[in-house]
Amino acid sequence: MRALALLALLSLATPALAQPAEAGEVIRLDPIGSEQLEARPISIYLPPGYDTGMETYPVIYAMDGQNLFEPGYSYAGVEWGLDEEMDRLIAEGRIRPAIIVGIWNTPARAREYAPRQVFDTFSEASRSRALEAWGGLPVSDIFLTFLAEDLKPYIDRNYRTRPGPDATALMGSSMGGLISFYGLTRYPETFGSAAGLSTHxxxxxxxxxxxxxxxxxxxxxxxxAWAEYLDTTHLDPQTHRIWFDHGSINLDSLYPPYQSAIDAIMAEQGFIGSANYRSTLYEGADHNEAAWHARLADPLTFLLGVEAAANPASRMPQ
Structure with missing residues (x-):
């Protein structure tokens, strides 16, 4: 009888345990651009409960939007799985729900993501090598103007966002990480955080x-060039949050001496030792979407994690 009772209890409990967590929704906007930039699709992740509530949300603007949510559009058919990871971390109570705006790249990706103010200090010979490969000068400042002055206001008008810099972040990998950090330095009153995975x-x-x-x-x-440029910027270690990481193989094997030098520069600006700065090495990690997916929970909890609730200066707020 006790065995039958136990089986009955298990049968009642199983459906509840087997139910999948509530999932967010990914929608896609028609291509958006500007007079100086090619239009591109925008993919938007809306967290679970968005359609039924009145809550407002932090926003992360993420680069290479076609690689984030749908494998059919991503590079080599491998996506970040950003929507599934957001769903999981929200369900586990590890992060606050947020909106993710995925900005698709274009054939001009290198020119849009290469920091113009840094690139301009390179020697003429060095610039020539890149310009020949890219087919023109970097247009990153134009891209960031589009993002900060066109796309962000559109998102704020049409979705329930918290528009302040303390609830607005940039995120990307490789050169997408580069433009995310550069965007923070160019628009420090618009964006409060940046996460660069395998920052190039x-x-x-x-x-x-x-x-x-x-x-x-x-x-x-x-x-x-980076040292000279960063000396002209005005980031605040008390209010701006920065995540950097890199792996150790293939292209990522180039990054350790760069990242160490950048960390030293940021230390001079007061970031090292702050809860608002993180620089992490992932041994054995490669330079691809699968590697970024594998560690995605770390930058997301850095940007959105509930564990920082006791320290308002070190987090994006609720």
Whole structure:
């Protein structure tokens, strides 16, 4: 009888345990652009309960939008799984619900994501190598103007957002991580946080794959350019939040000396030791969507995590 009673209890409990967590929704807007930028689709993740409530939400603007949610559109058919990861972390109570705006890239991706103010300090010979490959000068400042002055106001008008910088973040991988950090420095009163996964500090990588002397010279030039540029920016370690990470194999194997130098620069600006700055090495991690998916929970909890609730200055607010 006790065995039968136990089986009955288990049969009652099983359906509840087996029910999937409530899922968010991914929608796609018609292509949006500007007079100076090619129009591109925008994919938007709306968290569970968005359609039935009146809550307002933080927003993360994420680069390479076609790689985030749907494998049919992503590079090599592998996506970040960003929507599923958001659903899981929300259901587990580890992050606050948020809207994700995925901005698709275009054939001009390198030009849109390469930081113009940094690139302009490179030598003429170095710039020429990149310009020949890219087909023109970087248009990152134009891209960021579109993002901050066209796209963000559109999202704020049409969705229930919290529009302040303390609830607005940028996020991306590789050069998408580069433009996310650059965007924070260009619009520090619009965006309060940035997360760069495998941030592509060299800007133009081809030169780094040559002989060690060429790679060393390029790195020295790039880091000097970054140091000069960051000395002109006005980030606040008390209010701005920054996540950097990188792996250790293939393209990511180039990044450790760059990231160490950037960390030293940010230390001079008061970020090292702050809860608002994180720089992480993932040993054995590659430079691809699968690797970024594997560690996606870490930057998301850094940006949206509920564990920081006791320290309002170190988080995006509820």
């Amino acid at each position: 500090w060299p800007i133009y990588a081809d030169a780094c794959h040559q002989d060690p002397a060429v790679a060393d010279a390029w790195r020295e030039q790039a880091l000097l």
